[in-house]
Amino acid sequence: MTVAVGTSFTFDNTYVRELEGLYQPWTAAPAPAPRLVALNEELAAELGLDAGALRSPEGVDVLVGNTVPGGAQPVAQVYSGHQFGNYSPRLGDGRALLLGELHDRSGNRRDLHLKGSGRTPFARGGDGKAPLGPMLREYVIGEAMHALGIPTTRALAVVATGEDVARDRLLPGAVLSRVASSHLRVGTFQYTAALGDPAQDDTALLRRLADHAIARHHPDAAAAANPYLTLFERVLDTQASLVARWMLVGFVHGVMNTDNMTISGETIDYGPCAFLDVYDPATVFSSIDEAGRYAFGNQPRVAQWNLARLAEALLPLIDTDQDAAVAAATEVLTSFQERYDRYWRDGMRAKLGLTGAPGRTDPLIDDLPALLAAQRVDFTAFHRSLSSAVRGDDAPMRSLLTDPSALDEWTSRWKAALATAGEPGAVADAMDRVNPVYIPRNQHVEEALTAATAGDTAPFERLLDVLAHPFDERPGLEAYAAPAPPEFGSYTTFCGT
Ligand code: AMP
Numbered sequence: 498m499t500v501a502v503g504t505s506f507t508f509d510n511t512y513v514r515e516l517e518g519l520y521q522p523w524t525a526a527p528a529p530a531p532r533l534v535a536l537n538e539e540l541a542a543e544l545g546l547d548a549g550a551l552r553s554p555e556g557v558d559v560l561v562g563n564t565v566p567g568g569a570q571p572v573a574q575v576y577s578g579h580q581f582g583n584y585s586p587r588l589g590d591g592r593a594l595l596l597g598e599l600h601d602r603s604g605n606r607r608d609l610h611l612k613g614s615g616r617t618p619f620a621r622g623g624d625g626k627a628p629l630g631p632m633l634r635e636y637v638i639g640e641a642m643h644a645l646g647i648p649t650t651r652a653l654a655v656v657a658t659g660e661d662v663a664r665d666r667l668l669p670g671a672v673l674s675r676v677a678s679s680h681l682r683v684g685t686f687q688y689t690a691a692l693g694d695p696a697q698d699d700t701a702l703l704r705r706l707a708d709h710a711i712a713r714h715h716p717d718a719a720a721a722a723n724p725y726l727t728l729f730e731r732v733l734d735t736q737a738s739l740v741a742r743w744m745l746v747g748f749v750h751g752v753m754n755t756d757n758m759t760i761s762g763e764t765i766d767y768g769p770c771a772f773l774d775v776y777d778p779a780t781v782f783s784s785i786d787e788a789g790r791y792a793f794g795n796q797p798r799v800a801q802w803n804l805a806r807l808a809e810a811l812l813p814l815i816d817t818d819q820d821a822a823v824a825a826a827t828e829v830l831t832s833f834q835e836r837y838d839r840y841w842r843d844g845m846r847a848k849l850g851l852t853g854a855p856g857r858t859d860p861l862i863d864d865l866p867a868l869l870a871a872q873r874v875d876f877t878a879f880h881r882s883l884s885s886a887v888r889g890d891d892a893p894m895r896s897l898l899t900d901p902s903a904l905d906e907w908t909s910r911w912k913a914a915l916a917t918a919g920e921p922g923a924v925a926d927a928m929d930r931v932n933p934v935y936i937p938r939n940q941h942v943e944e945a946l947t948a949a950t951a952g953d954t955a956p957f958e959r960l961l962d963v964l965a966h967p968f969d970e971r972p973g974l975e976a977y978a979a980p981a982p983p984e985f986g987s988y989t990t991f992c993g994t
């Protein structure tokens with residue numbers, strides 16, 4: 498059945514029109530008793546959708562996949578991917594559907610996608626379903642990232658289906674509706690490149706995919722001398738910037754497989770992700786990441802590894818002479834480290850209040866991580882405490898350290914550099930705009946998801962509200978700024994969502 502909600506949905510379907518071979522038309526499994534659990538009114542408004550209409554039974558039926566809104570052409574997208582380094586030639590949306598593309602109020606094309614909407618031809622052994630907790634987790638972490646200014650896909654809504662899904666126990670099922678600037682992944686290119694027959698010089702679909710990606714995300718690349726090499730360079734640059742931003746807030750994605758890395762530069766597929774409290778590059782939260790492949794400190798290296806897989810997929814478009822293509826792609830690929838470093842250093846300079854400081858501040862930045870790791874210091878609280886030190890009060894910073902004197906030498910060098918950085922009040926204020934007070938602390942995320950799974954969404958709503966303004970310290974919210982108490986123990990997240 499096709500319905501219009503409000504008349505507010507105006508879908509376009511360029512992915513379906515331009516990329517036949519990269520999807521299967523499909524419809525969602527019926528949800529027996531849909532119930533709206535969370536609606537992102539701000540995002541709805543951004544998309545020009547009427548929140549009241551989305552809350553109506555007809556709107557909820559659209560958000561859970563029970564009805565196909567007018568103009569939508571639901572498809573399961575196909576892609577492949579390296580999962581923990583091993584290549585899977587055909588993954589694809591096993592439990593998700595692309596409904597179509599909407600234009601937001603700024604004129605940008607945004608995908609509307611359902612996750613947890615039933616088995617598709619790509620489901621392999623999976624049940625196609627999703628439990629409520631992990632879908633709310635994707636919602637809240639995505640909103641936190643957005644408020645932190647980090648490019649991300651976002652949740653429009655979570656609707657409970659009224660059906661239980663079997664995991665280690667029975668859990669309420671749910672569908673997440675997700676908005677992304679696209680769902681093109683490194684794995685989409687890997688899949689498409691593997692389809693082409695090199696002997697036949699059969700790169701037509703790969704070229705269409707690359708042209709689609711250029712038009713959608715990097716339109717200026719079309720006019721470059723080598724548009725496909727330029728596409729690769731743009732994706733590499735946007736990923737270098739994204740991962741630097743993760744590293745600057747202590748975010749661990751947890752499952753950086755090539756199918757979970759976008760061409761747009763948005764963070765996608767929040768599974769076993771979590772934020773650091775104690776600064777330690779070896780931090781791993783995911784229960785299945787036993788070798789620490791996706792540990793916090795490995796993320797830049799893994800991003801570059803994934804981008805090498807993208808480069809391989811693009812080679813036949815970059816140059817018909819394979820050696821020339823490899824040489825050109827390798828040159829771009831090796832620029833990752835320098836670009837990442839620049840993004841990260843610029844970010845660190847802002848976190849330390851040094852953007853106005855002349856001369857080289859790199860040693861201050863380089864020396865800090867080892868000091869923080871040795872002190873087992875809370876990463877977020879430490880950086881936030883620095884603005885108090887700029888305002889003349891070192892106590893908050895010193896209180897976070899097991900041995901405050903270990904940082905004395907670094908602190909005096911830092912203060913010397915700050916002396917030329919600008920007026921202290923203004924410097925401290927600028928630091929407070931980049932060093933968050935509130936991140937999704939693991940104990941609060943768990944508390945919110947546990948309560949919501951049991952039927953109480955109040956802690957989830959409260960957490961969302963706290964995280965919507967991460968830089969503004971508000972009285973009464975001290976608990977949200979604090980790391981997990983020792984009794985919370987070491988935190989493990991699960992991928993089997
Ligand atoms: P992920 O790395 O969690 O983003 O997912 C890896 C692949 O597994 C994707 O192709 C998903 O569509 C698929 N998948 C994950 N969970 C399920 C499920 N419950 N049923 C079907 N497919 C799934």
Ligand code: MG
Binds near residue numbers: 756757766
């Ligand atoms: Mg995925």
